[in-house]
Amino acid sequence: MSHTKTTETTTQAARQQPEVDRRPLARQRRNRMLLQAACIVITLFMALPIYLIALSATSSRAALQEFPLSFIPDNFSLETMETFLQSxxxxxxxxxxxxxxxxxxxxxxxxxxxxxxxxxxxxxxxxxxxxxxxxxxxxxxxxxxxxxxxxxxxxxxxxxxxxxxxxxxxxxxxxxxxxxxxxxxxxxxxxxxxxxxxxxxxxxxxxxxxxxxxxxxxxxxxxxxxxxxxxxxxxxxxxxxxxxxxxxxxxxxxxxxxxxxxxxxxxxxxxxxxxxxxxxxxxxxxxxxxxxxx
Amino acid sequence: MSDLAYNDVSRRALLKGGLLALATGPVLAACGVNTSGSGGEGSVNFLSTQFSPVEERQKYESTLKKFAGDIQVAYNPVDTGVFNTTLKSQLAAGKVEVGIAGGLHSDLVPFASQFEDLSSVTSDLSSAGYSEDLLELAKLGTDTPRYIPWIQATYVVAVNKKALDWLPSGADVNNLTYDQYLAWAQAAKAANGGRPVFGIPAGPKGLHHRFYQGFLLPSFTGGQITTFRNADAVTAWTYMRDLWANTNPASANYDFMQEPLGNGEVLVAWDHVARLINAVQNKPDDWLMVPAPSGPRGKGYLLIVGGMAVPQGSPEKDKAFALIKALSRPEAQIETLKSNAFFPTVKTEIGGDLPGGIALEAKAVKAQQEAGDAILALPPVGLGDKDPQVSQLFKNCFQEICLNNADVKATLDRQGAELASIMDTLNVPCWAPDPDADQCKVA
The missing domain is CATH 1.10.3720.10 (MetI-like)
Structure with missing residues (x-):
């Protein structure tokens, strides 16, 4: 509800002052997007190796020999993990x-x-x-x-x-x-x-x-x-x-x-x-x- | 922020933590969990540089269990550095906890005079049939035996049968020369659209320096150290450059050839038998294992020997001696071959019931050792902590000549000068294949 109100007021304001400078707003939005993008990149940078290790650790041994390796866990097997834990x-x-x-x-x-x-x-x-x-x-x-x-x-x-x-x-x-x-x-x-x-x-x-x-x-x-x-x-x-x-x-x-x-x-x-x-x-x-x- | 909540939590946590720490301090020493399967009163601590990879350790532990009888053994595989510091600190503290120290010849050398004299064990085992060479090595430069030969291994070439199509005509795969090996590599590369399918373990942890030390140089020059920079060595390294040009360039990343061999990236590769076996063992029918090639001077091959020694002051000396004898029985040695691909040091009939991969390996090793032109080479003996530096010099030559395309003669002169200065400071006798001399010098 408050949303419609603000749009109303802004449209009103726009009507009264058509040459309002929107650049700061756009800049803020752009900065926010860049920030989000940076966050995603950093998260990927940290999470991707962990994902790949987890994926490989839960793949069967034969699957690891294949080339190219797949990015999705389609060869799920706890065999290596189990042998490893039992040693x-x-x-x-x-x-x-x-x-x-x-x-x-x-x-x-x-x-x-x-x-x-x-x-x-x-x-x-x-x-x-x-x-x-x-x-x-x-x-x-x-x-x-x-x-x-x-x-x-x-x-x-x-x-x-x-x-x-x-x-x-x-x-x-x-x-x-x-x-x-x-x-x-x-x-x-x-x-x-x-x-x-x-x-x-x-x-x-x-x-x-x-x-x-x-x-x-x-x-x-x-x-x-x-x-x-x-x-x-x-x-x-x-x-x-x-x-x-x-x-x-x-x-x-x-x-x-x-x-x-x-x-x-x-x-x-x-x-x-x-x-x-x-x-x-x-x-x-x-x-x-x-x-x-x- | 609710400071109150924090107050309570932190004080309680602190009190609890403090009490817990106070209470657990004394118990702490007792609450560690054993990680070597045994240990504690009366068991023999077996510190070793061998069989550390997960599966190999499991296999060797079951061999130990089978042959140790009622002796409890705590098998602790560690790397060479830790092996050294552990033994050194225990010997220096005068409180030895290690019962048996097992390692390659070069791992045991630094402790020669601090190991028990094993004459009594050697005489008990006199019927085992150790070779003269091994018994001499086991003295570690002293007058009495300091270790009992435990395992031996060497390096061979694994060949995927697909690669036999490109074998040069007239060449016998079981008795190749280095020239035929190169011609084969070239033909294989050409047949695969310019993609080389030969490999060598030249990665950071690969053992390619052993190829130069024990195979290439002895075959071309008849020596390892004394001939390091002579004209024959120049021929050998020029050959190596040609071979590298026909070797899979990813070899610079390979540590264990069984992996690229297993996934088909490489079809023919030289490596340590224990580092080839996994690829071959899975599909023995697809593979051949053949002796290394021969050069102008003969078929150079490197023998790796491991021994079991008992540090002086060992807490369970009698049990350690008994365990060494038990592990030297032919059955125990053959079991080690079957499970871990290391060869018996005692004289024994290996028999026909070996698993496929091991049988291939055994045949190749036997052919290599018994070849008419075989030249036995040993990894550097008596270099102590200079050992890695000397190996590095061989790797440097590879780096310069094969990867950086440097002039062969100039590189050998430069690395040879460094080797000469190391050898001069060490003042150690030569080892095979260099001729026996009081002090080993680079000519």
């Missing part, structure tokens, strides 16, 4: 990987969020060198880190356990966690925190009840980084474990030498959990562009 250590590796990812996430948040807050809020001697120093762990190649670590873990009895990999991944993830959360905490106005204090919150309460919720998007972003990093890390995980591998450590090197069908099945299996995780974290992440951070 030694794949499910175990999957469980280990999820465990390592989640525990790394928790541990790095427990240590990283307070550290990020401290870096953002307090001026303490050596703050700048500290921030620079944080990045040093990432500057060293993992091989250099893992060999001494493997020796240490062997001597302390942590070798070949999930916790060994969790500790390594936490160390690797902390710099990004601290730097991301600290930049988000910088964006939370100090006044809000002070207001909370005036209304009777203790410093810890003010942090937990006021600052943390406002920093959720940053924490979500840091979590995604941490989880995906842990999920993708191969070298350290394969050096620190023997019988309790994570999934990438278990399959990544062997996939490079496996027949095509298994490469697709393995690739698909490696992509899915990270996608699921990002899917759940996404709703916290989108708040970053919402009203939470001013």
């Amino acid at each position: 030694t250590g794949i499910l175990g590796g999957l469980i280990n990987s999820v465990q390592v990812g989640i525990f790394t996430l928790l541990l790095s948040l427990i240590i990283g969020v307070p550290a990020g807050y401290a870096v953002a809020r307090f001026a303490f001697p050596g703050r700048d060198p500290y921030q620079l120093f944080l990045l040093f762990t990432r500057a060293l190649p993992i091989v250099v880190l893992s060999v001494p670590l493997a020796q240490l873990f062997l001597q302390t009895g942590l070798y070949d356990s999930v916790i060994a990999v969790v500790l390594l991944h936490t160390a690797l993830a902390l710099p990004t966690t601290i730097l991301i959360t600290s930049s988000v905490f910088l964006g939370v106005p100090r006044d809000v925190e002070e207001a909370a204090r005036i209304f009777g919150c203790s410093p810890v309460q003010a942090f937990l009840k006021v600052v943390m919720p406002m920093a959720i998007p940053g924490i979500a972003a840091a979590s995604i980084f941490t989880f995906v990093m842990s999920w993708n890390e191969v070298l350290g995980a394969s050096i620190l474990t023997l019988n309790q591998r994570t999934l990438p450590a278990q399959v990544l090197t062997s996939l490079a030498e496996s027949p095509l069908a298994y490469r697709f099945a393995g690739g698909f299996l490696l992509v899915v959990p990270a996608l699921v995780f990002i899917f759940f974290m996404r709703r916290y992440l989108t708040n970053m562009w919402g009203s939470t951070i001013r």
